[in-house]
Amino acid sequence: MDAATTAAMLHTLQDPTGIPSHPLIFQVLMVLTWVPHILFVNISLGAALMGLYAFTRRHDPHWRALSEAMTKVAKVGVSLLIVLGVAPLLFTQTIYDPQWYASNVLSASWVIGFIFTLTIGYLAWFAFYMKNHGEHAPGWIFWLGAFGLAMFLLDGFIMHVLAYQGLRPEQWLAWYTPGGHVDMSGTSIHAYELSRFGFLMAMSVTVFGTFMIAYGDYFKVRTDRSPAYLTFARNLGNHIAIAGAALQMVFLLWWLMDVPAELHIWTHAMTWLLLLYLGVLFAAVWIARGKTEGQGYRLLTMSVGMAGLVAIFREVLRMAYMAPFQYNVLDYKVNWDVPSFVLFLFTIIGVGGLMGGFIITLVYKAGRVKGAYQADATVTKLGTGSVAATAIWVATFLGVGIWIWLRNNL
Amino acid sequence: MLEMLGLYPQWYVPGIGTAWVMGIIGTIHVLASHTSVGASWLFALLAQKSVNENKPEIMTYLKKYGMFLLAFSYIIGSITGPGIWYSVTVASPRGISGLIHNFVWLWATEWVFFFVEVVGVYAMVYLIGKIDNKTYLKLAWSFAVASWATMILIVPILSFMMWPGNDRWYNTGSTFDAAFNLNYFAHLGIRTAFMFAVAGAVGGIIAATLKDRETRIEITRFLSKMGLAGMFLMLVMFMWYTVTLPPTARMIMEVQMMPKYGSILGALLIATLLYFLFTAWKPMYLRQSIAVVMTLAIGLFGLWPEERSRESMRKPYVAGQYIYSNQFFARDVPGKGVVSDMPLIEAKGVLATNYFVPDDLRKITPENQMRAGELLTKVMCANCHSLEPKGALRPLPALFGFSTEPKMIQAYLDGALYHGKIPYMPRMPLPEDERAAIAAYIASLSDGKAPSTVVSQAAQDIHPSHTKGVN
Numbered sequence: 001m002d003a004a005t006t007a008a009m010l011h012t013l014q015d016p017t018g019i020p021s022h023p024l025i026f027q028v029l030m031v032l033t034w035v036p037h038i039l040f041v042n043i044s045l046g047a048a049l050m051g052l053y054a055f056t057r058r059h060d061p062h063w064r065a066l067s068e069a070m071t072k073v074a075k076v077g078v079s080l081l082i083v084l085g086v087a088p089l090l091f092t093q094t095i096y097d098p099q100w101y102a103s104n105v106l107s108a109s110w111v112i113g114f115i116f117t118l119t120i121g122y123l124a125w126f127a128f129y130m131k132n133h134g135e136h137a138p139g140w141i142f143w144l145g146a147f148g149l150a151m152f153l154l155d156g157f158i159m160h161v162l163a164y165q166g167l168r169p170e171q172w173l174a175w176y177t178p179g180g181h182v183d184m185s186g187t188s189i190h191a192y193e194l195s196r197f198g199f200l201m202a203m204s205v206t207v208f209g210t211f212m213i214a215y216g217d218y219f220k221v222r223t224d225r226s227p228a229y230l231t232f233a234r235n236l237g238n239h240i241a242i243a244g245a246a247l248q249m250v251f252l253l254w255w256l257m258d259v260p261a262e263l264h265i266w267t268h269a270m271t272w273l274l275l276l277y278l279g280v281l282f283a284a285v286w287i288a289r290g291k292t293e294g295q296g297y298r299l300l301t302m303s304v305g306m307a308g309l310v311a312i313f314r315e316v317l318r319m320a321y322m323a324p325f326q327y328n329v330l331d332y333k334v335n336w337d338v339p340s341f342v343l344f345l346f347t348i349i350g351v352g353g354l355m356g357g358f359i360i361t362l363v364y365k366a367g368r369v370k371g372a373y374q375a376d377a378t379v380t381k382l383g384t385g386s387v388a389a390t391a392i393w394v395a396t397f398l399g400v401g402i403w404i405w406l407r408n409n410l
Numbered sequence: 411m412l413e414m415l416g417l418y419p420q421w422y423v424p425g426i427g428t429a430w431v432m433g434i435i436g437t438i439h440v441l442a443s444h445t446s447v448g449a450s451w452l453f454a455l456l457a458q459k460s461v462n463e464n465k466p467e468i469m470t471y472l473k474k475y476g477m478f479l480l481a482f483s484y485i486i487g488s489i490t491g492p493g494i495w496y497s498v499t500v501a502s503p504r505g506i507s508g509l510i511h512n513f514v515w516l517w518a519t520e521w522v523f524f525f526v527e528v529v530g531v532y533a534m535v536y537l538i539g540k541i542d543n544k545t546y547l548k549l550a551w552s553f554a555v556a557s558w559a560t561m562i563l564i565v566p567i568l569s570f571m572m573w574p575g576n577d578r579w580y581n582t583g584s585t586f587d588a589a590f591n592l593n594y595f596a597h598l599g600i601r602t603a604f605m606f607a608v609a610g611a612v613g614g615i616i617a618a619t620l621k622d623r624e625t626r627i628e629i630t631r632f633l634s635k636m637g638l639a640g641m642f643l644m645l646v647m648f649m650w651y652t653v654t655l656p657p658t659a660r661m662i663m664e665v666q667m668m669p670k671y672g673s674i675l676g677a678l679l680i681a682t683l684l685y686f687l688f689t690a691w692k693p694m695y696l697r698q699s700i701a702v703v704m705t706l707a708i709g710l711f712g713l714w715p716e717e718r719s720r721e722s723m724r725k726p727y728v729a730g731q732y733i734y735s736n737q738f739f740a741r742d743v744p745g746k747g748v749v750s751d752m753p754l755i756e757a758k759g760v761l762a763t764n765y766f767v768p769d770d771l772r773k774i775t776p777e778n779q780m781r782a783g784e785l786l787t788k789v790m791c792a793n794c795h796s797l798e799p800k801g802a803l804r805p806l807p808a809l810f811g812f813s814t815e816p817k818m819i820q821a822y823l824d825g826a827l828y829h830g831k832i833p834y835m836p837r838m839p840l841p842e843d844e845r846a847a848i849a850a851y852i853a854s855l856s857d858g859k860a861p862s863t864v865v866s867q868a869a870q871d872i873h874p875s876h877t878k879g880v881n
Contacts, residue, residue, distance in 0.1 A: 016746070083525050086524065094510060102418055102503075112500065123481065182766075184422035337584060340514075344518045362533060373541045379545065383545055393559065402590075405595060
């Protein structure tokens with residue numbers, strides 16, 4: 001399909017309902033909310049691989065402890081990456097709806113396969129977690145975990161394909177009608193980019209490495225965790241992070257070379273900023289060799305910063321891919337709906353802040369105490385605020401609802 | 411008038427159709443998600459009871475139940491939740507797009523609750539006995555209310571799919587006018603009642619394994635009372651729900667759904683009531699296998715018919731009575747600037763105005779008529795109908811009495827469908843050549859099939875009023 005027809009098609013496919021707030025708000029939220037999602041993807045994949053590798057060396061107490069801990073991290077991490085993935089997906093569907101829907105329908109069977117493979121993969125991982133306790137955990141459970149990890153990787157690849165196919169709208173008709181015959185089976189994967197997928201996998205190595213250093217720091221106040229084990233975890237994490245940062249640079253260069261020359265991605269400041277930042281991150285984890293204690297949170301924060309830059313870079317790249325088709329999200333038709341936007345803002349601040357803050361603070365503090373934790377004044381206040389915020393939220397929402405319902409229906 | 415249609419490519423699933431794919435995932439999700447919301451209240455109520463009456467053994471049950479729930483409802487529920495979204499994305503892209511563009515901030519708000527809920531469930535399970543009671547209760551009650559809030563926020567979207575119930579939203583485009591539609595509170599009431607009932611049944615799976623006799627009796631009776639309360643509330647809410655439905659939905663429910671599913675649902679209702687009464691009377695007789703069977707029965711004989719019925723009763727629409735189930739915009743929505751697709755397809759047809767059509771099919775010729783007919787039939791009909799004679803989803807050949815006569819089929823397309831006279835079918839004002847191509851293709855589907863006198867009866871059984879329209 002030629003560029004002019006593709007441009008017309010994209011604009012026709014945009015939902016005529018429009019969007020209820022300025023597109024920039026959705027674009028910023030889409031980029032921001034992708035950051036925690038990809039961080040948990042990275043941590044979960046890294047933890048799953050480490051949980052399995054350490055399991056094969058479980059005769060050693062350090063590796064055994066690490067296997068059990070990382071198996072649990074992956075179990076919780078996958079839950080969180082799923083829930084955290086909902087927001088960026090929602091905002092993507094709001095402003096890049098043609099790209100997302102067309103790409104999904106063209107590989108629909110894989111989309112449905114994603115749901116079932118993720119479910120059975122996660123259940124397999126859960127079963128691995130339930131059995132992976134102690135020195136005498138049966139060896140065969142390794143295959144449960146390996147199956148789970150394989151499904152996670154497959155699902156990551158499917159998501160990559162769906163995102164990438166959305167960048168190639170000029171190809172959609174050709175993919176849908178190969179040889180002039182309409183293919184509605186959705187069984188084909190039409191396009192992928194190994195360099196891009198490889199970069200995100202390499203990112204898992206880096207992020208997980210820095211996560212392990214932070215893990216070693218977090219538990220140093222716990223009397224039931226030996227300093228030798230925590231040093232072991234930190235040093236291992238440091239080596240992993242060094243390898244990850246180097247791999248990321250290699251994959252990024254490959255990815256940049258894969259991007260079509262006419263998009264001029266090498267001339268964009270974000271490209272060089274990301275390369276530079278990766279260099280700095282590599283230097284930071286390299287310098288930390290042998291003296292990682294107390295460095296964990298700083299290095300993990302640097303990884304979070306890197307994920308933020310990757311998120312922005314992805315969006316810059318998507319905008320570059322869409323530019324030849326005059327698709328700019330800032331041109332999206334807006335039908336302002338202030339009340340529902342206000343509802344979201346109040347909820348994320350009130351409920352997200354108070355209840356989210358309460359649970360995260362509680363878990364953080366309770367996890368650092370051996371035995372029962374007695375809430376301090378901050379946690380007590382947050383707990384009271386959490387109950388109040390959720391109750392007030394429900395009362396307000398239903399109260400407004402009753403008023404509107406009566407006004408509109410009686 | 412529009413220049414081109416905003417139709418996406420299409421996914422076609424032979425035999426069961428995309429509607430069944432959505433229905434299967436939806437049923438699994440509703441069972442898991444309603445269990446988890448109901449269980450959050452069970453957690454809070456039992457935790458409160460444990461603290462008030464100083465019965466730490468109740469916490470043992472909660473820990474065990476929580477671990478089970480993590481696998482059963484949170485893993486399956488949290489994956490199939492986006493899973494429904496994914497399946498609707500590929501089955502009904504314009505439908506889900508319309509909903510997202512109307513309700514994006516409501517969905518984003520739900521996501522906030524969803525996030526605290528998922529983080530909260532791990533805290534709820536792993537912090538039992540590891541934090542002081544007062545703090546645990548705050549966690550439990552926040553968690554229960556937040557879980558219910560996810561339901562409070564998704565029901566506006568589900569009920570809007572049925573209909574707005576008044577004209578206001580079409581003119582204002584306001585999210586809240588769409589959210590608090592006529593059907594909303596009754597729908598919320600049913601789901602709230604159901605979550606208590608199903609949590610009562612699922613809770614029995616773990617309660618039946620408790621070692622301590624007293625605790626087992628106490629918790630099983632608690633579950634029974636919760637289940638019974640849920641069942642009675644559900645009955646009351648169902649009566650209210652039916653009067654908030656659009657007239658076509660009530661008609662479909664009476665004429666098609668009740669004959670098909672009424673006896674199954676009635677039997678399940680009685681069985682569930684008896685189950686809860688029995689477990690309240692003789693709690694020690696409850697076995698884990700019985701609770702598992704009860705849970706599966708609710709899923710298979712309760713939720714599956716409910717999901718299928720809701721999909722059928724919305725017909726011919728998929729959202730807000732402005733998007734047809736075949737993805738075409740049925741009417742104008744001035745409040746949003748949405749323009750009906752009907753004038754365009756009446757003037758130019760679908761083949762010339764859909765981007766996803768091979769060039770050689772844009773104009774129908776005797777040589778390509780059958781291929782054009784196949785494409786058009788899939789675009790116009792396959793969201794609701796199997797094309798295979800023995801397909802599970804209202805198979806078209808059967809509905810046309812396995813007719814091999816294109817003219818008979820076209821008479822239906824020319825009359826009732828062209829003018830939108832069948833209440834549960836989308837209007838299809840297609841040009842003459844496209845109607846002829848569809849008729850030729852549908853007729854070809856029945857070539858070499860069973861004698862028409864036999865199969866006509868079969869078709870009558872499947873879809874009596876529709877067949878009457880054909881004839």
